[in-house]
Amino acid sequence: MEKYRIPVEKLRRVCRDEELDFCRTTEDVPPLDGFIGQERAVRSMQFGLSINAPGYNIFVVGPPGTGKSTYVQAVVSQLAAGGPVPNDWCYIYNFADHDRPLAVSLPPGEGRVFQKDMEELISDLRVTIPKAFESGDYEEKKNSIVQSVQQKMGGYLQALEAEALEAGFDMKQTPRGFIFIPVKDGKPFSPEDYEQLPGQVRREMEEKGRKLHKKLENTFHTYRMLEKQANEQIAELEKEIALFAAGPLFDKMLEKYKKYPAIVDYLKAVLKDITNNNLEIFKNPGSAAANMPLPFSQEEVDSYFRYRVNLFINNEKSGGAPVVIEPSSNYYNLFGKIEYRSQIFSLNTDFTMIKPGAIHRANGGYLILQAQDVLSDPFAWVTLKKSLKYRQAIVENIGEQYRLVPTVSLRPEPIPLNVKVILIGSPLLYYLLYNLDEDFQKLFKVRVDFDTEMPRTPENLRQYASFVNSVCRRENLKHFSRSGLARLIEYGSRLSGRQNKLSTRFNEVFEIVYEAAAWAQAEGSGYVEASHVEKALEERNYRSRRLEEKIQELITQDKILIDVSGSVVGQVNGLYVVESGGHSFGRPAKITARTYMGRGGVINIERETRMSGSIHSKGVLTLAGYLGGKFAQDKPLGLTAQITFEQLYDGVEGDSASSAELYAILSSLADLPLKQNLAVTGSVNQFGEIQPVGGVTEKIEGFFDVCKAKGLSGDQGVIIPVQNVDDLMLRDEILDAVKKGRFHIYAIRNVEEGIELLSGVPAGKPGEDGTYPEGSVFARVDRKLREYNKGLAGSDGTGAEKDGKKNGSLDLAGPVRV
Incomplete structure (x- = not known):
């Protein structure tokens, strides 16, 4: 086991004093000028802002908290100025x-x-305009026009009246208009006298009266025409006066705005509208x-x-x-x-x-x-x-x-x-948008992609210090000492999930800067030290870990069954990460496998109950490929294997438990107990190679907390893929336990190494004849599969073939589920 053990110095990348020899405190570095850790995004943004062509709008892509909104606002404002x-x-x-x-x-x-x-x-x-109409000249001309019409009309009426008298009628004006009354010897006819007139005379008088009425109508028609002409003359007069009054004012405006044709046309239209259509409101503004x-x-x-x-x-x-x-x-x-x-x-x-x-x-x-x-x-x-x-x-x-x-x-x-x-x-x-909206590709041709991490280089360490300086200056906070800055940098690596990276989720880094400064202020410290950063992280974790503590309590009380000692056949401790309101933590899960004679293949109970995600299903299907390639080259794989996460009811996603599931199946087939003091994470491919997974730091810490709660025995630990070693950023408590030999972290490359660690028995390598060494894990598995095949052959009487499947094929007649 010793060759797989990871030394304590590789479990976290500590920020050493010599890496920060450029400052004693963050006061010694200049404030941040520009943006850090996003070279690709910066170059893309510069290109997008420099090109002025249709369709070259910009879409800034990135997870929350990477500072993309702040950067965009800053760089665009600077350019726009x-x-x-x-x-x-x-x-x-x-x-x-x-x-x-x-x-x-x-x-x-x-x-x-x-x-x-x-x-x-x-x-x-x-x-x-009203003043122009108050002049005597306007009134005189207007009266002249009116009087001319009245004189003409008076003449027409006098002529008509004379013609009426000559015809024996008197023309009288009444409230209802003009009327013609028959007269004799200068006196109007009475009704009686008119009735006594001979019929021929009355008809002649009525005819004369009709002719007079017709002439009266013609006279009034002429009057209306004269009146219309007079109104037109008055309107033209008023227009001339309005133009005379408004002309200089509009000329001044036209001269001022002559460079703008649209405004020149508008001003001309205004003048026309005032003089032709709306003059009355200017003549008499009060009414x-x-x-x-x-x-x-x-x-x-x-x-x-x-x-x-x-x-x-x-x-x-x-x-x-x-x-x-x-x-x-x-x-x-x-x-x-x-x-x-x-x-x-x-x-x-x-x-x-x-x-x-x-x-x-x-x-x-x-x-x-x-x-x-x-x-x-x-x-x-x-x-x-x-x-x-x-x-x-x-x-x-x-x-x-x-x-x-x-x-x-x-x-x-x-x-x-x-x-x-x-x-x-x-x-x-x-x-x-890119895949579903055809217009999007044409309109937003520039993609500015923000990353969540950047290399942990000396230059970026300086930039991190400058970032902290900027925050402290802007928010009037206490500056960070070298130890405080070092602890913050380690937190940045933990956020990124990589020892050789730093997180660019500056919102989260800013929050820790602010909270650590608050604890320094409360203690009256001159600078923010490592202890204050650690205090801020602990308090933040405490505020968010209610669910984690509840699960831990259930495990301690054996309400959730997790074994951290002893050995059990077909059972292994897997690890997974729980996300809860921005807080993520690892916890173990009991993975069990039961194998028996049959043709069901590998059955994933989570998939059967629709609690399995597609990636997890893929991981379990991969197990079937590994088993077939390893043990079904000379015989059918007459096997039914059921695997499940015990007491897990929220669904399963991801393939990081596929290696643990495979160990449980191998243990069940070999009838070989596995150590429960070890937990496993890592995905596996069809060739048995262990592949890296995410959240490895949280998973180790989750199993450590369970072991600590139930009592550290000194032989407990976690098995991880070797590729994940440089992702570890474990907390001090676990480093101390590893130093004292009370907890262990192992790194493996393939299934053989993992099963040997868990069982204490060699996995076994096939000899020239294709058989495995007696007593090895794989030899026991192979023997059990041959027994299953004999049993199946005897039960259906068909020998090694069924339903057209040839010898050596992987029999998956039943559903293969993950």
Whole structure:
């Protein structure tokens, strides 16, 4: 056993003083400048930010806690600070199509100036235009036009009246209009006299009356035409006066904005609208519709709204290209909205109520989003893809797309989009999008991949110290002494699961820095020492290990049956890791195997009860391949072997127990007891080679805690794959136990070494005739399998073949389960 024992100095890589000879405390090193341990990610990000072409948006991939969000924000902000400030954007009224507001672009800060200029222009017009109409010249010309019409109309009426008198009628004006009354000798006919007139005379008078009425209608028609002409003349007069009053103000604006054709066209449209359609509210501002009470529409309430400017995006205070980090990535926060004003029994809106989203604010710069948040909104992801694909930012309320009956709403003009979108997400999200969304590959061509570990090199040790310095400075914490820094570095290696690596999950490292500094503060220490780091780790472990202690208690009370002494046939202690709320710990599990005559092959009880994951199932299938290759070259493998994890009810995943399962099967076939003072981890391939597994440190510590609780006997230990030796970062308590010979760690390369350690019996190597040495483990297994075959041959009377299976094949007629 001694040749397999791992020396204590290899059970943890201690950070020695000479590795940290560059400082006495973290005060002696400069603060961290940049980012550490992510060279691939840094180079990828630099490339993604440098290329300005469609589709080269960035997806930052990495597990939580690797600092990817902090890095992205820092590097993008630094780059953006030297970038050009994008233009302002304004929405203005579209006089040609009221439902489609126009978008205009202006240099940074000019949007606010344009908005103010329009406010001042309208304010000046409300003063200048009324004054122009107060002049005597206007009233004189207007009266002249009115009097001309009245004179003409008076002449027409006088002529008609004279014609009526000549025809024997008197024309009178009544509240209901003009009427014609028959007269004789200057006096109106009475009804009696009119009735006594001969019929022929009455008919002649009625005919004359009809002709007079016809002429009266023609006269009034002429009057209406004259009145219309007069109104047109007055309107033209008013237009001339308004143009005369407003012209200089608009000329000044046109001159100022002559470089912007869209604004020039807009100003001309404003002047035309004022003089042709909306002059009345400027002539009489005190009585204009702007002062109308509810429930009139917004246009009636504010007749000047169409001349306002909606300053949609204002970059006047920007110091470079914008960097927008949107923490709440729902549809409206990302893509803006059209708000509505609630009035009595109605909702109203206009172009001044168009509000921007993050994509508009980031236009010309960078938009940083969490991928999971974007994908959580059913509309955000689809709209983001459309915006990037067509390079347009559109403001549209979601409801407009899903109403059963279309309603009238605004359709703002799209704004050209030039933005670099940076999504931050997990590897799972990245691969799902890459494989399931055909647009994703075209739109996010740059992958920035963050690793969870980095090499434990002298340079990276310096960088780790600089990182601690930065944290201590920023958070005003006590600095770390050399011993405290060394213990923190060892914790970094433990987090990474490798002796020659350091973890880049800086969130977790930061938490230990903060908590260790708190313990140093509580003790009044000048610096954070190794004892304070150890205290922080112990307290954190204590806060999280309630479940671990409960399981430990059940094992100690023999409620969960785990043997740590003696020997049992077909039974071995396997090891697995439990994840519970960010806390992981190892624990042993009793793995048992029962073998008997039959053709069921290897049956995994967990698989039969649907408690086995696919990887675990693969591991058990591998065992069948090993057994067949080892013992069924000259005979069928007439075997049924049932294996299970006793008292495990949460399901099994992973193949790290496959070697333990194989040892249990071999023990059962050989009728050879296995040592229960040893626990085993490691996967196995079909050739019997032991393969490395994960969580080996936690697994060893879990079995040690059980042995300690039940009493250390001095012969207890754990068997691990030799490839996992450089992954060990065991705690001091276990190192002390190994030094004193009270606990042991063994490393093996193949099944033969493992079964020898567990049974104390040589595995056995086949001789020239293919047989194994008598008394060896494999010889006993081979003998048992031959006995099974004889029994099967006698029970079915078919000899060595059944169902067409030839001699030497692996008989798996029953289900092979894992």
